[in-house]
Amino acid sequence: MDLSYSAAEERFRAELRAWLATNSPGPEPKRLDEWVAHGKAWQRRLYEAGWCGIHWPVAYGGRGASLIEQIIFQEEMARARAPLLINLAGLTMGGPVLIAHGTEAQKRRYLRPILTAEEIWCQGFSEPNAGSDLAALRTRAVLHGDEFVVTGQKVWTSFARYADWCMLLVRTDPDVAKHRGITFLLVDMHSPGVTVRPLQQINGDEDFNEVFFEDVRVPRANAIGAINGGWEIAITTLMHERQTLTFSRQLQSSVALSDLLTTARRLERNGQPVTRDPLARQRLAAAYIDSQAMKYTALRNLTRVLRGGVPGPEGSIEKLFWSEMYQRMLETALELLGPYSQLLGDSPQAVDDGKWLHLFLYSRGRTIAAGSSEIQRNIVAERVLALPRAR
Numbered sequence: 001m002d003l004s005y006s007a008a009e010e011r012f013r014a015e016l017r018a019w020l021a022t023n024s025p026g027p028e029p030k031r032l033d034e035w036v037a038h039g040k041a042w043q044r045r046l047y048e049a050g051w052c053g054i055h056w057p058v059a060y061g062g063r064g065a066s067l068i069e070q071i072i073f074q075e076e077m078a079r080a081r082a083p084l085l086i087n088l089a090g091l092t093m094g095g096p097v098l099i100a101h102g103t104e105a106q107k108r109r110y111l112r113p114i115l116t117a118e119e120i121w122c123q124g125f126s127e128p129n130a131g132s133d134l135a136a137l138r139t140r141a142v143l144h145g146d147e148f149v150v151t152g153q154k155v156w157t158s159f160a161r162y163a164d165w166c167m168l169l170v171r172t173d174p175d176v177a178k179h180r181g182i183t184f185l186l187v188d189m190h191s192p193g194v195t196v197r198p199l200q201q202i203n204g205d206e207d208f209n210e211v212f213f214e215d216v217r218v219p220r221a222n223a224i225g226a227i228n229g230g231w232e233i234a235i236t237t238l239m240h241e242r243q244t245l246t247f248s249r250q251l252q253s254s255v256a257l258s259d260l261l262t263t264a265r266r267l268e269r270n271g272q273p274v275t276r277d278p279l280a281r282q283r284l285a286a287a288y289i290d291s292q293a294m295k296y297t298a299l300r301n302l303t304r305v306l307r308g309g310v311p312g313p314e315g316s317i318e319k320l321f322w323s324e325m326y327q328r329m330l331e332t333a334l335e336l337l338g339p340y341s342q343l344l345g346d347s348p349q350a351v352d353d354g355k356w357l358h359l360f361l362y363s364r365g366r367t368i369a370a371g372s373s374e375i376q377r378n379i380v381a382e383r384v385l386a387l388p389r390a391r
Contacts, residue, residue, distance in 0.1 A: 039086030090121035
């Protein structure tokens, strides 16, 4: 593994770092609707400056940047503490899937508004009885002429209430093996019959949603790939999500670890800095070691892709390790804060405006989102280690 960068890549980093230094997005609002508007404006600025979807082909609005330059972009965004781009589902899943499987007409219609954040995307995969076993989904789509009629329910759909388009997995043939009767549709979230109901999470956020489809009409032209061929496209989508997004999350968790070290240096316990407590030092050292292990695991998988591979099941290793590492790190944060860790941001005694409790509660769902840890272990066992399937 060569960890050095070429002269051209260092010039790319310097250019981006200089732009970020003079183009701060400003503080993020706390109200979700204001946060969405703020995020759209920030992504639009990045797009207009040529920094959005940089790894996409030039013909579709990107700059044809290399994968290494995309990683540099993520590193510099984390370094500048810039917010994640709001249209993550479109940028990391919808766009790559369209580029790989969409028709030319679909690419021309959807890709640019993804980049500009004019149209926000969400992912309609999980259902109340088809989360870990995604292929068991029941949302039906029946073809009548040139339209599908969609009926069913999705859940845990991030930002559905603000989304314009949904990547929807539907069952189009109930009489074949469950993996073979699924189609990948693009559904206009403003269509009659679509109902979105927000779900409040344990940390108070409301970015998850239930989505109900009642006889929603979707043009046949909105199918991506072949009818009943959606499972393979879904797997491609999940591979991109687990590898690309996990690398970005790993960088964000590195920033959180840096903040935790800063906080720990100013905390006191029994009249002395908490960092002088040997048990606290041991926990912080373990968090740092975890972070470095995650970094180099991600780089190893990146090297495989650079050598001609595609995002594969190895991404499950990253997702599994990162989600559990992140929980351990935030448990350490709460231990160091002691009883103050239970205070939210509206308390004058809360440390760092209560962000550690907020992040800790958020992290509990990370071992479920994008595929539960149990599912990731099965994927690693069967598709990476070639172990026999569990019976």
